[in-house]
Amino acid sequence: MNFALKQSLKIFITSIIILMTAIAFFYKLNYDSVLNNILEDSKISVDEISNSIDQHLVEKVKTTKSIAVTPIITKALTNSNKHYKSLSKKKRDEKISLQNKKWKTLKKQNDSFILEFTNNEVSKYFKDLQQNIKGEYGEIFLTNKYGALVASTAKLTTFAHAHKYWWQGSYDNGNGAVFLDDRGYDDSVGGYVLGVVVPVKKDNEIIGILKVNLNILGSINTIIVNSQIEDHEKLKLMRSSGLIIFEEDIDPLSKRISTELQKKIKRNTKESFIFEEKGNKFVIGLSEIKISSELRGYNFGGNFESIDHKKGNTGEFWYVLDMNPFVNVLEPINNMVKYLWLLGLLLSAIFAITSLIIGNKIAGPLRELIKNTEQIIKGDYNVRIITNRTDEIGELATSFNQMTNYLKESTTSIENLNSANQQLKTSEQQLEANNLKLDSSNERLKILNKIIRHDLSNDFVVIKSAVDIFKIKGNPSILDEINKRVLKSLETISDYKKYELFIESNSKLKIYELSRLINEVVIDFPKINFRIEGKCKVFADDALHSVFQNLINNSIKHGNASEIEILLSSDKNECKILFSDNGSGIPNKIQDKIFNEGYLYGKTGHTGIGLHIVKEVIERFGGSINVKDNQPTGAIFIINLRKAF
Numbered sequence: 001m002n003f004a005l006k007q008s009l010k011i012f013i014t015s016i017i018i019l020m021t022a023i024a025f026f027y028k029l030n031y032d033s034v035l036n037n038i039l040e041d042s043k044i045s046v047d048e049i050s051n052s053i054d055q056h057l058v059e060k061v062k063t064t065k066s067i068a069v070t071p072i073i074t075k076a077l078t079n080s081n082k083h084y085k086s087l088s089k090k091k092r093d094e095k096i097s098l099q100n101k102k103w104k105t106l107k108k109q110n111d112s113f114i115l116e117f118t119n120n121e122v123s124k125y126f127k128d129l130q131q132n133i134k135g136e137y138g139e140i141f142l143t144n145k146y147g148a149l150v151a152s153t154a155k156l157t158t159f160a161h162a163h164k165y166w167w168q169g170s171y172d173n174g175n176g177a178v179f180l181d182d183r184g185y186d187d188s189v190g191g192y193v194l195g196v197v198v199p200v201k202k203d204n205e206i207i208g209i210l211k212v213n214l215n216i217l218g219s220i221n222t223i224i225v226n227s228q229i230e231d232h233e234k235l236k237l238m239r240s241s242g243l244i245i246f247e248e249d250i251d252p253l254s255k256r257i258s259t260e261l262q263k264k265i266k267r268n269t270k271e272s273f274i275f276e277e278k279g280n281k282f283v284i285g286l287s288e289i290k291i292s293s294e295l296r297g298y299n300f301g302g303n304f305e306s307i308d309h310k311k312g313n314t315g316e317f318w319y320v321l322d323m324n325p326f327v328n329v330l331e332p333i334n335n336m337v338k339y340l341w342l343l344g345l346l347l348s349a350i351f352a353i354t355s356l357i358i359g360n361k362i363a364g365p366l367r368e369l370i371k372n373t374e375q376i377i378k379g380d381y382n383v384r385i386i387t388n389r390t391d392e393i394g395e396l397a398t399s400f401n402q403m404t405n406y407l408k409e410s411t412t413s414i415e416n417l418n419s420a421n422q423q424l425k426t427s428e429q430q431l432e433a434n435n436l437k438l439d440s441s442n443e444r445l446k447i448l449n450k451i452i453r454h455d456l457s458n459d460f461v462v463i464k465s466a467v468d469i470f471k472i473k474g475n476p477s478i479l480d481e482i483n484k485r486v487l488k489s490l491e492t493i494s495d496y497k498k499y500e501l502f503i504e505s506n507s508k509l510k511i512y513e514l515s516r517l518i519n520e521v522v523i524d525f526p527k528i529n530f531r532i533e534g535k536c537k538v539f540a541d542d543a544l545h546s547v548f549q550n551l552i553n554n555s556i557k558h559g560n561a562s563e564i565e566i567l568l569s570s571d572k573n574e575c576k577i578l579f580s581d582n583g584s585g586i587p588n589k590i591q592d593k594i595f596n597e598g599y600l601y602g603k604t605g606h607t608g609i610g611l612h613i614v615k616e617v618i619e620r621f622g623g624s625i626n627v628k629d630n631q632p633t634g635a636i637f638i639i640n641l642r643k644a645f
Contacts, residue, residue, distance in 0.1 A: 006472065008356035015348035023340055030336070039272040042285030042322055046272075049227045049235065050287035050320045053220055057194075057291050060214055061178050061298075064196045067129070068210045073142060076122045076151060077200055077208040080144040096148050096160050103149075103159035114155050122151035138193055138213035142200075143167065145207050167209055169299040170197040176206050179299040180291065182239075182313030183213070185252055192217040192245060192252045217246055224248075224320075234323040239316040257321070265319075274326065281326035289318035369400060370467050377460055381408040396479060399486040406489075407456070437622065458553065459489040488524075509539040509621065511644040514568050514575065521548045528556065534568030536575035538641040543617045550610045551579055551637060559583020561634065570643055574623075577639040586635045591627050 067073070084092050106114055117123065126140040130153060141152035147162020161167045169179035181195030194216040200208040224235050225248055237246040242262040244255050256262075264275055265286060272285045292300040301315050372383040381404050385397040463485045470478040515535045522530045538544075555561040561583030569576045586594060597612040618625050623641040630636045 005356065008352045012348050012352035015344070015352070019341070019344035019348065023344070035274075038283050038324075039274075039285075042272040042283050042324060043287070045227070046235075046285040046287035046320045046322050049224065050289050052223050052227075053237070053289055053318075053320065054291045054295070056219060056223065057180070057216075057289075060216070061180075061196055061198065064198050064210065064212045065178075067212070068198050068200045070125070072122055072125055073200060073210070074202055074207070076120075077142070077144055078202070080148065080150045081146070081207055084144060084146050084148060092146060096146065096162075099148065100158055100160040103155075104157075106155075109155055117149050117159075118152050118154060120151055123153060126151065126153045136215050136218065138215060140210075140212050142211075143209045145171075145209075147209075150208065161209070165301070166195060166197050166211065169301070170199050170209050170211075171206060172199075172299070174206060176201060177297060177299050180301075181211070181213075182292075182301065182316075182318075184313070217252060221246055221248075236321040236323070238319050238321050239313065240319060241316050243316075245318065265321075275323075283322075283324040283326060285320075285322035285324070287320045289320065292318040369396070370464065372400070372404075373460055373464050373467075376404060376407065393479065396483050396486065399483055403486050403489050456489055459485050463489075509541055511537050512540050512544060513537055514577065517544060518548055518566055521545060521552065524549070525552055525556070528552070528561070529563045531563070531565040532568075533566075536568045536570045536577075537644040538575050538621070538623075539644050540621050540641065544621070547614050547617050547639075548579075550614050554610060555581040555583050555635070559585065559635065573643055575641045575643045577637075577641070579637040579639065580630045581634045582630070583634045585629055585633055586627060588629070594627065595625070 084095070087095060102113060108114070109118070122142060126142075129140060130137045137153075139153055139156065141156060142150045143161045144150050147160050147164075147167055149156065149159045149161070162171075166179050166181040169181075170177055176199035179195075179197040181197055183193045183195055185192055192215065193213045195211055195213045197209060197211045199206045200210055220237060224237060224246060228235050228248070234247065236244050236257075238244045238257065242256045242259075242265075243253055244250060244257065245252055247255070257265075258277060260277060261275055261284070264273065264284070268284075268286065272283065275282050275284045291298050300317070301313055368385055372385060375383045383404060384401050388394070389397070463482055466478050466482045466485070469475075470482070513535065514537070515532060518532055522528070522532070552564060555564055559581055561581035563582045565578075565580045567578040567580075569578075594611050595615040615625055618639060618641065621641055623639065625640075626638045628636050628638070
């Protein structure tokens with residue numbers, strides 16, 4: 001896989017990772033926000049519906065109260081109370097009891113005793129109300145303050161009513177209160193019945209009790225159905241026991257909510273919440289109908305089941321319940337996530353394609369650099385990189401071209417020196433060394449050739465490796481390392497041009513301060529921890545610089561050393577250099593071979609001339625070099641050079 005494609009793939013994968021992270025963050029952030037809003041909206045919604053039902057029931061109560069104060073009713077109650085009041089309590093109770101028994105035994109609706117209460121002036125008024133609002137009113141009847149029947153739209157189950165819970169709830173020990181009798185389904189009305197019971201007062205005294213049975217669900221159903229915003233939303237009117245009073249397309253009181261939901265409701269009557277059942281999640285909104293529980297001046301309930309009233313209330317409140325499927329609640333977020341995914345994938349693809357195009361443009365000069373480097377290694381110094389770029393790659397190409405020019409010039413100079421050397425062979429006496437018995441120019445030339453090949457080959461290997469790494473990782477800082485190595489190669493070529501002059505002139509050895517020279521060398525190895533002690537001056541030439549550079553390179557490359565210690569000492573005639581490292585060391589079996597020309601060992605072996613060059617240079621200076629083991633790990637090179645006084 002080439003550099004451009006790798007970079008493109010990296011950018012695409014990175015974009016996808018960033019996209020996934022961003023979407024996850026967006027989803028989490030919006031999930032919490034939307035969920036909180038949904039819970040809050042659900043509570044507001046059911047509260048509004050419950051308030052509407054409360055107001056609707058209050059209006060029904062007001063209507064009933066307005067009926068209760070009509071003159072025809074107060075007149076009938078005044079006359080009835082006057083009749084029963086004339087009797088003693090005992091006589092009155094006996095009479096009402098006898099009338100109640102007689103009422104129960106009579107079956108015919110047209111019996112004169114029955115008609116006395118179902119066909120009088122007040123009962124006719126009640127029947128007119130039933131006709132005027134068709135289907136809303138069930139039974140309407142009136143009792144006096146003793147509970148005896150005064151008027152009714154039809155024959156009731158009983159004549160006496162003072163003992164009944166709704167009558168007592170409305171009478172309220174003479175204080176008077178509105179009582180809402182939740183009786184359930186009424187066959188006489190053909191619908192769900194809520195009895196509205198109000199006290200009839202005159203001069204602030206209760207003179208009777210009026211009860212109006214309302215087919216209440218007709219109007220309440222409209223409130224609930226019109227409040228359902230979406231088809232998936234399920235609004236219910238229910239009792240606190242879980243029995244459903246109304247739900248669209250469900251018969252009243254025919255179903256209950258689940259036991260699990262009922263338990264959850266008992267713990268969360270004031271707040272909306274999330275509920276999960278059979279793998280489905282819902283947002284639950286719950287609001288109490290206040291008139292059924294806590295509205296001042298109102299009593300609510302019912303615990304009696306008559307023949308025509310089914311499933312009456314047993315002291316339960318009413319609630320509005322909203323069940324909204326969770327999947328529909330989160331639909332806006334899911335749609336947004338889908339949109340972000342599509343947009344993110346599109347942008348990632350655009351970035352990847354753009355990267356591929358740019359990468360191919362960048363990789364072109366690099367591929368040419370690799371190809372030309374391989375040509376130089378083979379000895380072809382005529383190659384050039386042609387580019388108009390002004391960035392780092394352009395600078396690298398310029399440095400590379402300069403290096404090849406230097407190499408070509410140096411190679412030509414060396415070839416000229418080789419030719420001259422053939423002539424010099426005939427006059428060796430003219431090229432003998434000075435008092436330090438220097439080697440012939442032929443030997444110097446041979447060493448110089450080896451040093452150049454060795455040092456430049458190392459640099460080219462590093463350059464090629466760096467280019468390969470750049471192809472893989474694409475790190476721009478690697479270009480700096482490549483450029484650095486190219487410049488170092490240029491310096492090497494420049495330095496050895498000086499050596500050519502030295503060879504041509506057959507100049508004498510110079511005096512070098514070892515500690516200063518070594519400190520100049522170690523600057524090129526910033527990652528290695530060096531310890532340098534002692535001072536000593538020796539006779540040498542510029543090749544001594546390469547000696548220490550080769551020794552350090554070998555410690556790092558072959559021994560993986562991280563610490564190097566160089567100790568300098570002297571006696572009367574010689575300078576002694578102990579060069580030790582903490583690397584893997586040199587096996588005993590090869591210690592006597594490592595200075596041989598062409599000897600290679602292990603996977604890190606390269607040309608096999610590095611230490612051979614070191615030995616030849618040192619011996620040319622009239623010195624010697626040996627190796628031994630370091631403790632606990634590593635190797636020690638012992639170098640002896642002629643001391644300069």
